[in-house]
Amino acid sequence: xxxxxxxxxxxxxxxxxxxxxxxxxxxxxxxxxxxxxLAACKLTDPFFLSSCEFFTYGKIKVSQANAFIYGWGGNAxxxxxxxxxxxxxxxxxxxxxxxxxxxxxxxxxxTFGLLGILDGHMxxxxxxxxxxxxxxxxxxxxxxxxxxxxVIHRSRQIKETIAPQWFILAAILWFPALFLIAWHxxxxxxxxxxxxxxxxxWFGQSLIWLWLTPVALGAAxxxxxxxxxxxxxxxxxxxxxxxxIAALAPWSVVHHLEGGPVPMWIPAIGTVMSIAMVFPIAVxxxxxxxxxxxxxxxxxxxxxxxxVIFGTLSYTVSSYIGVVFSLPAVAKITQxxxxxxxxxxxxxxxxxxxxxxxxVYFALPKITGREIxxxxxxxxxxxxxxxxxxxxxxxxxxxxxxxxxxxQPSLPWSSSVISSVQPYFLITKFxxxxxxxxxxxFVVNVWRVIFPNPFAKLFVDQKEAGA
Amino acid sequence: xxxxAKFSLGxxxxxxxxxxxxxxxxxxxxxxxxxxxxxxxxxxxxxxxxDLYPFDLSGMAKQGAEEYxxxxxxxxxxxxxxxxxxxxxxxxxxxxxxxAPRDYVLQEHVLLGNSRxxxxxxxLGLRGYTDQWLHQHLFEPQTLFPSSLxxxxxxxxxxxxxxxxxxxxxxxxxxxxxxxxxxxxxRANRLIAYLQSLKQDYELPEVSFVEDDEVVEExxxxxxxxSAQVSxxxxxxxxxxxxxKEVYMKAAAGGGMCFTCHQVNGEGLxxxxxxxxxxxxxxxxxxxxxxxxxxxxxxxxxxxxxxxxNVMAPPGIPPGSLTDDQIANxxxxxxxxxxxxxxxxxxxEVATVRKSLNGRAPMQMFTAAELSPDVK
Numbered sequence: 006x007x008x009x010x011x012x013x014x015x016x017x018x019x020x021x022x023x024x025x026x027x028x029x030x031x032x033x034x035x036x037x038x039x040x041x042x043l044a045a046c047k048l049t050d051p052f053f054l055s056s057c058e059f060f061t062y063g064k065i066k067v068s069q070a071n072a073f074i075y076g077w078g079g080n081a082x083x084x085x086x087x088x089x090x091x092x093x094x095x096x097x098x099x100x101x102x103x104x105x106x107x108x109x110x111x112x113x114x115x116t117f118g119l120l121g122i123l124d125g126h127m128x129x130x131x132x133x134x135x136x137x138x139x140x141x142x143x144x145x146x147x148x149x150x151x152x153x154x155x156v157i158h159r160s161r162q163i164k165e166t167i168a169p170q171w172f173i174l175a176a177i178l179w180f181p182a183l184f185l186i187a188w189h190x191x192x193x194x195x196x197x198x199x200x201x202x203x204x205x206x207w208f209g210q211s212l213i214w215l216w217l218t219p220v221a222l223g224a225a226x227x228x229x230x231x232x233x234x235x236x237x238x239x240x241x242x243x244x245x246x247x248x249x250i251a252a253l254a255p256w257s258v259v260h261h262l263e264g265g266p267v268p269m270w271i272p273a274i275g276t277v278m279s280i281a282m283v284f285p286i287a288v289x290x291x292x293x294x295x296x297x298x299x300x301x302x303x304x305x306x307x308x309x310x311x312x313v314i315f316g317t318l319s320y321t322v323s324s325y326i327g328v329v330f331s332l333p334a335v336a337k338i339t340q341x342x343x344x345x346x347x348x349x350x351x352x353x354x355x356x357x358x359x360x361x362x363x364x365v366y367f368a369l370p371k372i373t374g375r376e377i378x379x380x381x382x383x384x385x386x387x388x389x390x391x392x393x394x395x396x397x398x399x400x401x402x403x404x405x406x407x408x409x410x411x412x413q414p415s416l417p418w419s420s421s422v423i424s425s426v427q428p429y430f431l432i433t434k435f436x437x438x439x440x441x442x443x444x445x446x447f448v449v450n451v452w453r454v455i456f457p458n459p460f461a462k463l464f465v466d467q468k469e470a471g472a
Numbered sequence: 473x474x475x476x477a478k479f480s481l482g483x484x485x486x487x488x489x490x491x492x493x494x495x496x497x498x499x500x501x502x503x504x505x506x507x508x509x510x511x512x513x514x515x516x517x518x519x520x521x522x523d524l525y526p527f528d529l530s531g532m533a534k535q536g537a538e539e540y541x542x543x544x545x546x547x548x549x550x551x552x553x554x555x556x557x558x559x560x561x562x563x564x565x566x567x568x569x570x571x572a573p574r575d576y577v578l579q580e581h582v583l584l585g586n587s588r589x590x591x592x593x594x595x596l597g598l599r600g601y602t603d604q605w606l607h608q609h610l611f612e613p614q615t616l617f618p619s620s621l622x623x624x625x626x627x628x629x630x631x632x633x634x635x636x637x638x639x640x641x642x643x644x645x646x647x648x649x650x651x652x653x654x655x656x657x658x659r660a661n662r663l664i665a666y667l668q669s670l671k672q673d674y675e676l677p678e679v680s681f682v683e684d685d686e687v688v689e690e691x692x693x694x695x696x697x698x699s700a701q702v703s704x705x706x707x708x709x710x711x712x713x714x715x716x717k718e719v720y721m722k723a724a725a726g727g728g729m730c731f732t733c734h735q736v737n738g739e740g741l742x743x744x745x746x747x748x749x750x751x752x753x754x755x756x757x758x759x760x761x762x763x764x765x766x767x768x769x770x771x772x773x774x775x776x777x778x779x780x781x782n783v784m785a786p787p788g789i790p791p792g793s794l795t796d797d798q799i800a801n802x803x804x805x806x807x808x809x810x811x812x813x814x815x816x817x818x819x820x821e822v823a824t825v826r827k828s829l830n831g832r833a834p835m836q837m838f839t840a841a842e843l844s845p846d847v848k
Binding site (some may be wrong): 047048052055056057058061062063064066067074126127128155158159164165166171174175178179182186190196197198199200201202203204205206207248252255256259261264265266267268275317319330333337340342343345350365369383388411412413414418419420423424426427 | 474476477480482483484486487489490493494495498499501502503505527536541542543544545546547548550552554555557559560563564565570571572573574575576577579581582586587588590591613614617619620621622624625626692738791805835841
């Protein structure tokens with residue numbers, strides 16, 4: 006991969022912001038992993054930490070999701086979007102100081118939010134459980150970052166935009182809109198009764214579909230051709246895929262309310278739109294996999310690309326499974342079971358995080374000029390893959406068991422239904438432990454590259470000076 | 473696609489249409505539902521004198537809902553009975569009918585939930601559990617169901633070393649642990665009041681009970697549950713509550729006359745007489761209650777976060793004349809009516825406090841500052 010010098014100046018301008026967001030993202034990833042492990046421990050032994058009110062199962066579960074989505078997801082989105090957009094715009098990142106300032110506020114807001122949850126101020130709205138006092142700080146810091154990202158995009162050299170830019174920009178802009186809608190409907194002009202649930206569930210699911218998902222898709226659209234050195238196969242479909250997601254995803258997310266105390270049209274339209282989602286899923290997977298399979302050897306040999314393709318395959322599979330599970334006949338069995346965990350982890354872990362890992366491994370050496378040891382990357386890849394597969398398999402089979410047994414009214418709840426699911430909780434506990442270990446390796450390596458020890462840096466500087 | 477303004481317009485438009493449907497549309501469709509009667513007149517009007525459902529939660533249950541939300545019980549328990557064609561909920565005896573949007577219109581926290589590691593709780597209040605049973609379950613579910621995954625909440629209870637008869641005795645189902653005695657904190661009482669208030673036991677014009685043989689199964693379930701209960705209110709406690717109610721209601725020599733100020737329903741009068749129903753004073757520290765029942769209370773106090781500044785002369789006719797027994801009974805009564813549920817007060821406890829106050833001038837009313845503020 007030859008680099009010309011404009012790319013190098015762009016990378017250098019992105020260095021500060023990228024390093025800041027990435028290292029915070031890593032910290033949150035570890036915190037989320039710790040929470041995930043604690044929650045899994047509580048499901049295998051209800052007495053674990055039970056006398057401590059800070060750590061009830063419900064609080065830990067929710068903190069994990071929030072640390073993962075806003076902490077890891079948010080920071081990773083900032084890091085990846087800034088770098089990819091700067092590269093595609095051929096424009097330097099400006100205002101790094103403001104980016105970092107806003108990033109600090111964002112991270113502080115989440116920290117206080119999580120402490121608030123643990124201290125017993127959870128709000129009960131899906132993905133908005135953090136006390137509402139931190140919402141303004143989150144929104145303002147987010148808007149500052151959005152503004153600076155748009156500045157990068159506006160100063161682009163090439164007027165023509167391509168798929169990665171659409172997806173990333175849309176995600177960046179959708180988040181504040183979703184956030185404001187939810188804030189308005191839940192706090193400013195609060196809805197009554199189950200309208201609250203419709204709105205908070207719509208928000209929580211849309212975060213994944215309209216924020217995490219497009220960024221990961223955008224990153225894949227950028228990385229696959231960049232690493233393989235070829236254009237996306239059937240690229241003309243991408244625009245269709247993009248607008249399908251934009252138009253369908255906001256509708257499809259409410260099918261989880263099937264059968265519940267809401268007007269019937271709400272879950273019904275959700276189901277119809279979920280089925281229609283096969284189109285954008287097909288487009289994305291054709292684009293990615295048709296391109297990648299032309300040169301499988303290269304995919305296998307490039308670690309960043311291996312992560313990305315794992316992510317895109319996972320996206321395809323999980324989305325199709327999601328479509329099947331939204332069919333009313335299947336939903337009747339799987340609704341309310343731990344299949345929900347399967348969907349969540351598949352999407353945020355198997356898909357989003359894996360692509361972000363790939364993006365980081367691709368970008369980090371270019372930005373810092375230092376490489377992560379190949380053995381560490383490879384270890385990370387295999388432990389992550391194994392952990393994710395173990396986790397998802399346990400939730401999938403466990404969830405089906407859960408649903409099928411629950412559907413037989415003669416079986417007592419605790420002693421038959423839940424005790425049959427318990428072995429799967431044990432497996433997820435090991436999977437989370439493995440993943441935590443894998444993430445630790447990732448974060449330690451990233452940190453070592455971002456903050457090298459002073460002697461190593463001296464060494465590199467000397468070498469650079471000599472070169 | 474190349475013009476940022478047009479692009480933004482496009483993506484906000486697609487989002488906006490969904491918002492119009494789910495937020496604006498759904499709101500105008502059923503955002504103004506209000507309580508109604510079980511059935512309507514032919515012209516669609518509500519019959520006069522009919523009870524309106526759902527009922528509003530008591531103040532105490534509302535506080536309990538906050539505890540429930542804050543502890544995150546919703547991550548394992550749903551509160552919604554699905555329609556018959558969409559799930560097995562009615563078959564499992566989790567409700568007599570599917571839940572309807574109207575059931576939730578008065579709730580501040582709508583905790584439908586979407587995960588069922590534990591059973592649905594939309595109708596927990598109909599399963600016939602006593603408060604004691606629920607307290608034991610909240611304290612440590614594993615004493616009732618050894619393999620239960622429901623997390624224990626010992627932090628909502630004080631473990632008592634030298635128990636009085638009113639404290640809750642905890643024995644485990646399989647006798648593997650020593651007998652323990654616990655006393656609930658106010659928060660536990662609130663949570664139980666909330667759990668007991670969860671019931672959709674009325675019909676609405678839009679939904680009626682599901683009629684079929686499943687109902688039989690449901691009654692069997694409740695019986696099974698009833699036999700699993702540790703104890704229902706024992707006779708001595710009921711006697712004490714009855715005697716206490718007499719003191720509360722008697723406005724002649726030897727009575728307490730409490731109802732004239734705090735009202736028969738225990739709700740007090742806004743701005744003047746603080747409520748006893750759901751009051752953190754009543755459910756809290758017993759010593760404090762005993763002291764004010766002997767000597768009265770004056771100055772600014774705070775009940776459930778609301779300030780009052782008035783005078784309660786030493787209760788009784790003549791003032792300050794209530795005996796140890798009477799105080800024990802009336803306090804036990806106010807701690808166990810109107811949805812309150814807290815441990816009984818014994819006359820021994822009253823006698824101990826009286827002794828400790830030996831030397832205090834008669835009729836010298838307490839102030840809030842003088843009473844230890846630790847709300848137990």
